[in-house]
Amino acid sequence: MLAVLLVVLGVGYALYRVVTRGGLSSRDPALRELRVAYAQGELSEDEFKQRKDVLEEANQ
DSSP states (O other), rough: HHHHHHHHHHHHHHHHHHHHHHTTHHHHHHHHHHHHHHHTSSSOHHHHHHHHHHHHHOOO
């Protein structure tokens, strides 16, 4: 019974991680700052995308 509970909890946690993963980018402070700068109009859309791609490549 305990083993089944542990498996269910493990699968639930794995699904939670996949759903909330948006994941790495939501916890990366540099990406968060980049989004703020874009939202405040400090970056163009193209510049935002280029910088975002660089940051995501560095985190892989």
